[in-house]
Amino acid sequence: MAALKIKKGASRKSAYDLRDPHAEVIERHTLAVVVDNEAGVLARVIGLFSGRGYNIESLTVAEVDHTGHRSRITIVTTGTPQVIEQIKAQLGRIVPVHEVHDLTVEGAAVERELALFKVAGSGERRVEALRLADIFRANVVDSTLESFVFEITGSPEKIDAFADLMRPLGLAELARTGVAALARGAE
Amino acid sequence: MTRQMTGAKMVVQALKDQGVDTVFGYPGGAVLPIYDEIFQQNDIRHILVRHEQGAVHAAEGYARSTGKPGVVLVTSGPAATNAVTGLTDALMDSIPIVVLTGQVPTFMIGTDGFQEADTVGITRPCTKHNWLVKDTNKLSEVIHQAFHVATTGRPGPTLVDIPKDVQFATGDYTPPAKSRTDHYRPQLKGDVAAITQLVELMEAAERPIFYTGGGVINSGPQASLLLRELVEATGFPITSTLMGLGAYPASGDKWLGMLGMHGLYEANMAMHDCDLMINIGARFDDRITGRLDSFSPESKKAHIDIDASSINKVIHVDIPIIGDVAHVLEDLLRIWKSRGRKVNKDGLKGWWEQIGKWKAVNCLNYTNSDTIIKPQYALERLEELTRGMDRYVTTEVGQHQMWAAQFLGFDEPNRWMTSGGLGTMGYGLPASNGVQIAHPDALVINVAGDASFMMNMQEISTAVQFRLPVKQFILNNERLGMVRQWQQLLHGERYSQSWTESLPDFPKLAEAMGCKGRTVKDPAELDDAIREMIEYDGPFLLEVLVEKHENCFPMIPSGEPHNKMLLGDAQATDAIGDDGAVLV
Known part of the structure; x- marks a missing residue:
């Protein structure tokens, strides 16, 4: 029989843009999910991931449109292309979910995360921590004679790198917000 | 003009406005106000069951046999947890039911009150959607939304949890026409380009098969009529899942019987050897597919389903069509007719000859007895x-x-x-x-x-x-x-x-x-x-x-493909390997 001549992505309503499900590589995707800000909506999303055995690397949620009662959930997840497609389709079935965007495949996106670092120490280690924080453009938001709290914003990789540097310099505690992400461009 | 009434009265009014004639239920402390309203009217018949699970299954039977949503009314706590099996059953089989549960009053929620359970929490994964209503003014709209969600798109169970104080309080009644349902509007029409691709494959296919499921029945009587027209017009063989039986008549001459683990030999062999599989409203369930890596290895596969998450979930398909069965079949027939009603006649002739050989195996044959009932x-x-x-x-x-x-x-x-x-x-x-x-x-x-x-x-x-x-x-x-x-x-x-x-x-x-x-x-x-x-x-x-030790055949053993069927006890010894043994 003749090979299929289906144009990928021929229509927004078609499912042709589904990716090759046979590939077994694990991919990391950032999903933006716009939901009604109603009781239990986060539980529905998290329950979907735990119930069907999907991974959550990070998850952030907050109301973004007070008058429209909309919240935006940003989820970083990993899986094979087939699993990623399933996650998006399953998210789309949840009644209070309005939009599901895969920022990883829908063009360029910016990802940012905020983190607070408590670094305790004195002498040369304290000076070195402050110097590195300056290089990473971290702000000092609390200071004692034996400690700093740094505030740093950036990609998850940048925060990982800063954590690696702070660890030998007396990293006492670390709090991260998880990723917030937006597509680049005017739309 | 708004109408003021108590929450309990609102429940009965909303059911009437939804055209409900029957409610299956069981009273209890947290739904007494609603039962008081049921007592004072004659439009809705209440069927008193003996266990809440029975209420939900009865509502499923009502829904499945009428196409209308089934309605259940039960109290809080143990009644709601007893309903969970029925809700899960309806979710798995896409049966539209609306379950109304009582709840302890809003000011007691979270205090471990008598007959309190976190009903929306417990039923969140086993409903299509559920609601806890804390404001009487919102109650009627939520009930109308529950009917809308249960019956629209891929049908399923919904649940509305109603605290007792919300039933007693007075609020504004919102009629169905004024209830917001616009957000949930699943896509009904299939992609025409994809349907045309499917028609092209149907025109050329030598060994096509329709593989239909419960989605045809859920789509309504029109879908079954269109399916029958399509099958008769093309002359393609048709098989169905357990859930889809009756969409195409069992007395029809294109009927191969049910497929799957205990399906008919001819149906499973045709699924395995086909070159074009047209899945209409079925979901490649594991009872159907058997071993995935040898499932119908030589076929192009098309899949018509209203639920996008059913597509490419376990089996990769070549032509995915998201839409309602009746809408898609209507377009499919129209496009196929407009292109000249072509099929591969020579191919089909040979295909039916092959199917005839499989049918001759007479797979449902069994040894009867005149002393014991088989x-x-x-x-x-x-x-x-x-x-x-x-x-x-x-x-x-x-x-x-x-x-x-x-x-x-x-x-x-x-x-x-x-x-x-x-x-x-x-x-x-x-x-x-x-x-x-x-x-x-x-x-x-x-x-x-x-x-x-x-x-x-x-x-x-x-x-x-x-x-x-x-x-x-x-x-x-x-x-x-x-x-x-x-x-x-x-x-x-x-x-x-x-x-x-x-x-x-x-x-x-x-x-x-x-x-x-x-x-x-x-x-x-x-x-x-x-x-x-x-x-x-x-x-x-x-x-x-009946005979105590009769086994059910044919059978595809766990972990085996469609063409490795067991037809009787003689073949069954050691038929299931270690890999298959872990499957259910």
């Missing part, structure tokens, strides 16, 4: 003696269910109610009650096994109270037949806990509850017993003592 024989006689009647069949779960699917023929949709996805023992009896409520003059038969029947046998009492002439056709082998079969094939004939030592005297049990009963064990008396069951004006329990 379960297959019992169902053959039931089919013969009820053919042409206005008949509805429900089943429990197990061997009898598979034999019923193999030996009973359904020529119309909505005539066959069975628990497919969840496999809920105890489904059939309450479901038969629900079907009989919806079709008071029809012949409603629950094909049951002795073990499944006992899981919800209290519902006989419901049938007696409401004078429902349901027929319980129990194939009693004193075993958990399907468990016993798997233990024989897979666990060295060690029959762990798969028989019951103290079964009741079923006819006496029936009589104790006000139902007529009879036992038959002589094949020569079977016809007479079935006739008595059919003709009796009231609920009737017929216990058929």
